[in-house]
Amino acid sequence: MNHTAVISSNLASVGYDPARQILEVAFRNGSVYQYLSVPSHIYEGLMQAGSHGHYLDSFVKKAGYAYRRVR
Helix, strand or coil, rough: CCCECCCCCCCCEEEEEEECCCCEEEEEECCHHHHHCCCHHHHHHHHCCCCCCHHHHHHHHCCCCCCCEEE
């Protein structure tokens, strides 16, 4: 999955697979998580957010999307 680097104290890069609705987030500590069944407007909002970390926490983590750690 292709990733786009983001300016964030916690996130390193973000990728998205629209066909499978998988949001993949690489963190600065080296871990990578995939969030499942994430609609494209959430990915777009994350990429446009002033704070990527805050958006991820508020609209992905706290929204309860299933996830898995891949690294």
